[in-house]
């Protein structure tokens with residue numbers, strides 16, 4: 001399908017920009033990239049640090065047949081697409097933190113924000129998938145967790161954001177197509193091979209050790225083995241972290 005690409009110097013949020021493109025009736029798959037965002041947003045209502053020229057901020061509008069439940073699987077699928085793209089570009093040690101944070105050994109490298117635009121008609125949903133990758137981020141005093149950037153990988157310098165963006169766009173669209181055809185199960189193994197939580201003691205956001213991470217099921221729920229057996233956790237229900 002044809003891509004309708006907007007390359008912007010500054011924008012509130014590339015996710016919002018894609019929404020605007022859709023409401024203006026843009027033809028094809030709307031994709032937006034910006035050099036900086038003034039109101040970049042992350043999951044759970046958090047802001048996403050978006051300094052000018054340092055990182056990658058990219059969003060795409062995707063349409064799927066199915067109900068709102070496609071969202072759960074989709075965010076994991078996009079994580080796999082980002083991880084595979086980075087690996088192909090020579091980034092070692094990429095891991096996925098359920099549901100869809102991108103990690104390097106030093107900390108979070110990027111994140112994915114999947115937003116639902118709504119049901120277009122019976123059985124057709126549109127989502128805006130936004131991806132942020134730290135490329136040259138120089139400082140982040142206001143980021144509340146360990147983070148990393150591609151420039152922090154010693155083996156390679158001179159990361160081209162254009163090159164990463166074009167590889168990412170192809171990978172995202174291709175993965176979304178495979179997901180639409182085959183469902184999430186086609187990605188289960190690919191996701192698990194990069195599972196940051198595997199074998200780790202995990203706690204739920206509210207506190208309390210709940211068990212050891214043991215991968216995902218066919219729907220993309222995270223499996224935690226605790227005293228009472230293996231419990232599947234649905235994305236959005238509980239937030240997990242390493243104890």
Ligand code: BTN
Nearest residue numbers: 013040041042043111112130132
């Ligand atoms: C997270 O909380 O981990 C998700 C972060 C997603 C950030 C990206 S940057 C491009 C797109 N535009 C936004 O406002 N957010 C996403």
